[in-house]
Amino acid sequence: MSKRIVESYRKKLVAEEGYIVPQRGGLRIALCYPNTHSIGMANLGMHTMYELFNSIPGVSCERVFLPDRQDLIEYEKSGTPLLSLETQSRVKGFDVIAFSISFETDYLNMAKMLQLADIPVWSAERDEHHPLVIMGGAASFLNPEPIADFTNVIAVGEGEILAYQLIDAILENESKGEILLELARIGRGFYVPSLYDVIYNDDGTVFDYLPKQIGVPKRVGRALAAVNPKEGTLRRALRRGETELAEFLVNQDTFCPSTSVWSPEAEMGERLLVEISRGCSQGCRFCWAGYNYYPPRVVPAKDILEKAREWRSKTNKIGLVSTAVCDHPEISTILRELRAMDYRISVSSLRLDQISDELLDALVESRDQQIAVAPETGSDRLRRVINKNLTNDEIVDICGAVFDRGMLTVKLYMMVGLPTETEEDLDEIFVLVERVKDRMLEAGKRFGRAGKIITSLNGFVPKPNTPLQWDAILDERDLKRRIKYVCKGLSRIPNVEVRFMSAKIAHEQALYSSGDRTVARVIDAAARHGDLNRALRETGVDAAFHTSRDRSYDEFLPWSIVDSGLSFEFLKTEHEKARESLSSLPCPAVEKCTTCGVCPSTWLADAPESLIQIQPLKVKQALALATC
Numbered sequence: 001m002s003k004r005i006v007e008s009y010r011k012k013l014v015a016e017e018g019y020i021v022p023q024r025g026g027l028r029i030a031l032c033y034p035n036t037h038s039i040g041m042a043n044l045g046m047h048t049m050y051e052l053f054n055s056i057p058g059v060s061c062e063r064v065f066l067p068d069r070q071d072l073i074e075y076e077k078s079g080t081p082l083l084s085l086e087t088q089s090r091v092k093g094f095d096v097i098a099f100s101i102s103f104e105t106d107y108l109n110m111a112k113m114l115q116l117a118d119i120p121v122w123s124a125e126r127d128e129h130h131p132l133v134i135m136g137g138a139a140s141f142l143n144p145e146p147i148a149d150f151t152n153v154i155a156v157g158e159g160e161i162l163a164y165q166l167i168d169a170i171l172e173n174e175s176k177g178e179i180l181l182e183l184a185r186i187g188r189g190f191y192v193p194s195l196y197d198v199i200y201n202d203d204g205t206v207f208d209y210l211p212k213q214i215g216v217p218k219r220v221g222r223a224l225a226a227v228n229p230k231e232g233t234l235r236r237a238l239r240r241g242e243t244e245l246a247e248f249l250v251n252q253d254t255f256c257p258s259t260s261v262w263s264p265e266a267e268m269g270e271r272l273l274v275e276i277s278r279g280c281s282q283g284c285r286f287c288w289a290g291y292n293y294y295p296p297r298v299v300p301a302k303d304i305l306e307k308a309r310e311w312r313s314k315t316n317k318i319g320l321v322s323t324a325v326c327d328h329p330e331i332s333t334i335l336r337e338l339r340a341m342d343y344r345i346s347v348s349s350l351r352l353d354q355i356s357d358e359l360l361d362a363l364v365e366s367r368d369q370q371i372a373v374a375p376e377t378g379s380d381r382l383r384r385v386i387n388k389n390l391t392n393d394e395i396v397d398i399c400g401a402v403f404d405r406g407m408l409t410v411k412l413y414m415m416v417g418l419p420t421e422t423e424e425d426l427d428e429i430f431v432l433v434e435r436v437k438d439r440m441l442e443a444g445k446r447f448g449r450a451g452k453i454i455t456s457l458n459g460f461v462p463k464p465n466t467p468l469q470w471d472a473i474l475d476e477r478d479l480k481r482r483i484k485y486v487c488k489g490l491s492r493i494p495n496v497e498v499r500f501m502s503a504k505i506a507h508e509q510a511l512y513s514s515g516d517r518t519v520a521r522v523i524d525a526a527a528r529h530g531d532l533n534r535a536l537r538e539t540g541v542d543a544a545f546h547t548s549r550d551r552s553y554d555e556f557l558p559w560s561i562v563d564s565g566l567s568f569e570f571l572k573t574e575h576e577k578a579r580e581s582l583s584s585l586p587c588p589a590v591e592k593c594t595t596c597g598v599c600p601s602t603w604l605a606d607a608p609e610s611l612i613q614i615q616p617l618k619v620k621q622a623l624a625l626a627t628c
C-alpha cells in the first residue's frame, strides 16, 4: 500500500470538518463518487447519502472518490487497491459499495474505480464474497441500462426514501441472492438487473424484459415516496427495542439536503449548500431534471433557515440549490431571513421567467457579480418547440433588469442541434446576443464599466423520460459544423466570451443516456484504456444505432424498464406538440391532477407534504400500532 496515497488522504481529512470516524463492526458501506474529491464534495447527493447512511445505527459509511491525476499515477505505479478516505481501507473489504452518480458521462469513472479496487466490473463475475455493488443518483432513474450488468442493485428514485429499505433488506437477509430478491419484490425503488432477461428483436432493438423469478415486477416504479418505507423499519426498530433508530426515524421530518462535511478545498467549498426544492414545473421538453423529478416539491423554509443558523459561525456564504428558486412559496421569507443573518447568497441557476427584484437585490448585496440564465436559442419559434415560453424581447428586458443593478456579467446557456432547428435559427442566436450586449453596454455607462456576456454552447442530447426522447442527436459532423458556425459568429460580437461542449462529448453523452445493455462492453473497454473510439471498434458496438436514429413510438425503449410514472400518452402528445411548435402549460403540482400521469399513481397519496417530510400523522399511527 502506497504511503504517499495514505498521506495525501490524511491531508485531505485534516482540511475537513464534520466527517464521521467509523465505528468498529456493523455494516460497512463505501459511498463512491465517480469523480475527484474536489468535484464530489460539491455534490449534495453525496453529502445527503453520507449523512443518512451514517445516521442509521449499526451502519458506518466512508467516502471514496476517483483519485485525482497525481494519486492515480501513484495508484497505478504502486499497485495499491482503491482506498476509502476516512480510514484508507481497501474498498474491496467493505460489505456494500454504493455509487452516487449524477451524470451519465461518469459511468466510465465508475468502471475505472471498480477496476482500481480490484473488483470484477461485471456483476456476473462477482461471487458471494465480493461486496454488493449498488448504484443510485439522478442518472440511475434516467437510463440504468448501460451499467446494469455492472451493478447488483440500482436504486431507482430518491435516496432519502430508499436508504432505510435498502439497509433493512441487507440486515434481514443472509445471502446476496436473498437480499436481491427481497429488494426486487418491493416493486418500487429497486431494480435488480440480474433478475431480468433482456429479449432483443432481430434489428437489435429491445423486444422486452422478462422477470426470471415470481414476484419480480415487469417494470420497476420510481420511488419519490413509497408508502412510508420507514414505518416498516420503525415497527421493527421498536419491536427490537432500538429506541435510538426509532427516535431518529420519528424526527426524520427535519432532514434537509445540505452540506454535511465542511470541505473548503472542494469546489464551492467555502459555501454552505442547501437544497431548497427539487424539480421544476415548467416542462421544458428537453429537460430531464424537470420531468424526472415531477411533481416539483419544496423543503420548508423553517428547515432551510435552521440549517443556515447552524452553519453561520462557519461561513457567511450560502448556495441555494434548486432548478426553480423563485417557485418556492416561501422564497421571500428565506431571502429576508438569510440577509438578516448577513449571508452572501448565491443560486445554482435562475429561470428567466422568475427573476424577482427581491432575489436580484439579495444577489447584488452578496456582491455576486454574475448570474446564469438559459434562453437555449435565439429563435422564439424554436423556444416554443422546447416549451420554454419566453420571447427574445422578454429575455432582453429581464437581462436589462439585472444589468441595471450593476450586475454586468451574465452567462447565457444555449443549445445547438435542437429538433427542427434551421440555419436561420442559428443566425437568430447572434441577433439575441447582440441585443443583450447592447442592453448591457447601455446600463454599463451608468456604472462606468463595460461587463461581459459568457455564452455556453451545448449540443442537444435527447434524454430518457422527456418528450424529446424519441429524437436522434444531430449527426456528429453536422453538429460540429453548427457549433463551429455559432462560435465563430459569437466571437465577432464585442464583450462576448464563447465556451462550448464539443460534438464528440455530446455524442458520448448520448450513447450513455440512450444506450441499452450492449453499451456496457464499450464502457468497460473505454475505462481500461481511456479511448472511446477504440472501445467502439474493439466491441463492434454501433453508437449511431443508439444515438443517431429517430425512434418510433412503437419501439420498446431500453430505459422503460423503469416506470417513471410519466404516461406514454402524455410524452407522445408533448412530442407531437413540439413538432407543431405548440407550447403547453406548466405542471400545476396540485392534488387530483392527472395531466402527465405521475400523480395519479397511488404512491403520491402517501407522498410527503414537502420534499422528504414524512407525514407525522402516519408515523404517530405506526408508533401507536407498534406499541400496542
Ligand code: SF4
Residues within 6 Å of the ligand: 294, 295, 296, 586, 587, 588, 589, 590, 593, 594, 595, 596, 597, 598, 599, 600
Ligand atoms: S400529474 Fe399533474 S401535478 Fe402531477 S406531476 Fe403531472 S402535471 Fe404535475
